[in-house]
Amino acid sequence: MTLILQPPNGPRIGILGLVTEEASQAGIPLPFIGLFSMVQQLIYQFVTLLVVLDPVGMLAVFVAVVSPLEPRERRKTAVLAISYAFGVLVFFIAAGELLLIQMGIPLLAFQIAGGILLLLYGKEMTLSTHAPGEGTNDSSSGLHALAVYPLAVPAIAGPGAMLTVVLLTDNRQFSLSEQLVTTGVLASVLFVFLLILMAANPIMRAIGPGGANVLRRVMGVLLTAIAVKMLLTAIAHWLSLPPLQ
Structure with a gap:
């Protein structure tokens, strides 16, 4: 296929629309923010590769x-x-x-x-x-x-x-x-x-x-x-x- 999805520039927005900076301001502990960011990146990569392949x-x-x-x-x-x-x-x-x-x-x-x-x-x-x-x-x-x-x-x-x-x-x-x-x-x-x-x-x-x-x-x-x-x-x-x- 010819579809190529590039990672978004700037802050990475998760599946719930929550940006890391906004999560920090909301008082969510940093370990949870890091875990959430990692999970959303894994989902993004998996879906991207699945669509392309x-x-x-x-x-x-x-x-x-x-x-x-x-x-x-x-x-x-x-x-x-x-x-x-x-x-x-x-x-x-x-x-x-x-x-x-x-x-x-x-x-x-x-x-x-x-x-x-x-x-x-x-x-x-x-x-x-x-x-x-x-x-x-x-x-x-x-x-x-x-x-x-x-x-x-x-x-x-x-x-x-x-x-x-x-x-x-x-x-x-x-x-x-x-x-x-x-x-x-x-x-x-x-x-x-x-x-x-x-x-x-x-x-x-x-x-x-x-x-x-x-x-x-x-x-x-x-x-x-x-x-x-x-x-x-x-x-x-x-x-x-x-x-x-």
Whole structure:
């Protein structure tokens, strides 16, 4: 997804609309203020990552991609994809900001690159006579390759997710301990993601091979549309054009 939620500037407002300074003036003990601030930040990060990663929206894509595989292979592919995505996002937590600065890569370049990758894969899903996972088997590197591309990158750990974890762990705003907490929040979100992907087997039993083939092509069209939107949005920002309607 392309949604990137930035932490609010200035005082952080909690879920009840209570600002830390106002809480202090209200006579609330400082330990409770600190605990409240930490909880609201955890909730903010969890919801932000959940919205950006969009596990429910990705379930249909996952079902379409792994439809040719056996149930055991689907489960293994889900675990591999989540593991690879976690590794990629942890790398961006640790070194993403420094990497972008040192290489002079603008944020829009990531969005354009992700849009191109999704565009190519959406075209393959829509027009190819074979499903992306067809022909893979557990004894080869096929499952790992499928888990890496397109599932881990760019479907799960896409440009939006990469940039979001960079923003949530900005070295100028957050200490190492806070960044470690954010990493834990990311792990919990991806665990929820994995549980949702595990629902692929019941869905496959319900729709059958024919339904999976139709779903794959429909999702290919939708992925292509998402990719085009990503590209057009990035170009519009670059050229300072009005946002897409």
